[in-house]
Amino acid sequence: MDDVTGAPGDGVADLQRRAAKAASLLMLLAMLVGLLVAGAMTGKVDADPHALLASHVNAITGSAWLAVYAWSLPWVQYGPQGRSRILALTVLATYSNWLVTAGKAFWRVAGVGLDGNAANNVVFGLLGTLVVVPALAATGAWVFGVWRTQRADRP
Numbered sequence: 001m002d003d004v005t006g007a008p009g010d011g012v013a014d015l016q017r018r019a020a021k022a023a024s025l026l027m028l029l030a031m032l033v034g035l036l037v038a039g040a041m042t043g044k045v046d047a048d049p050h051a052l053l054a055s056h057v058n059a060i061t062g063s064a065w066l067a068v069y070a071w072s073l074p075w076v077q078y079g080p081q082g083r084s085r086i087l088a089l090t091v092l093a094t095y096s097n098w099l100v101t102a103g104k105a106f107w108r109v110a111g112v113g114l115d116g117n118a119a120n121n122v123v124f125g126l127l128g129t130l131v132v133v134p135a136l137a138a139t140g141a142w143v144f145g146v147w148r149t150q151r152a153d154r155p
Contacts, residue, residue, distance in 0.1 A: 010079075010080060011080040011083075011084075012073045012074055012083070015070070015073055015080070015083055015084060015087060016070040016071075016073055018087065019066050019067070019069055019070035019073075019087055019090075020066075020067065020070050022066050022087075022091050022094075022095075023063045023064075023066035023067045023070065024063070026059050026062050026063040026066065026094060026095060026098065027059070027060065027063040029059050029098055030056050030057075030058075030059030030060045030063060030098070033052060033055050033056045033059060033098070033102055034056050036052050036102070036105075037049055037052045037053050037056055040052050040105070046106070047105040047106045047108075048104075048105045048106075048108050049105075050105075051101060051102075051104055051105035051108075052102060052105045054101050055097075055098055055099075055101035055102035055105065058094075058097045058098050058101050059094075059097075059098040062093075062094025062095070062097060062098060063094070065090060065094060066087075066090060066091070066094060069086070069087065069090055069142065072142070072146060075146050076142065076145040076146055077145050077146070077148045077149075077150055078141075078145045082141070082145065083145075085141070086138050086141050086142050086145070089134040089135075089137050089138035089141075090134075090135075090138045090142075092130060092134045093130070093131050093134040093135035093138060096126070096127075096130035096131045096134075097127075097131045097135075100123060100126045100127055100130065100131065103123070104119075104123045107119040107120075107123065109123055110123075111123030111124045111126075111127055112124065112127075
């Protein structure tokens with residue numbers, strides 16, 4: 001397929017394809033965690049069913065975020081490297097949110113603040129480092145890239 005979504009040679013179609021692949025795989029992972037949710041709710045899987053359900057929803061939401069980012073790429077006023085960096089941060093945040101939230105279900109910790117529980121503190125650190133910071137950076141850059149005025153030297 002030709003690069004028809006952006007200016008010729010700007011790599012938008014390739015980046016959209018990468019984002020679509022990341023979104024589709026994350027959606028599959030969401031569905032697989034859904035099976036774990038059922039197991040946890042029936043007591044067949046020793047994990048917190050609510051945390052697993054949160055992981056399931058996180059992956060669905062993350063998949064949608066990646067798909068919307070892919071769709072919006074023609075309007076993101078950065079070059080190929082800037083767009084690619086936003087995608088990398090978004091993939092890091094969405095996949096980490098799915099994985100860390102699924103993992104914490106087996107430790108049965110919240111991970112939303114520091115306390116005396118080492119497992120909880122590890123989850124808190126991972127969520128802050130791998131989810132919150134990259135998600136804020138990616139979202140801020142994405143918003144700025146879509147809203148900034150198009151420069152005359154860029155199509």
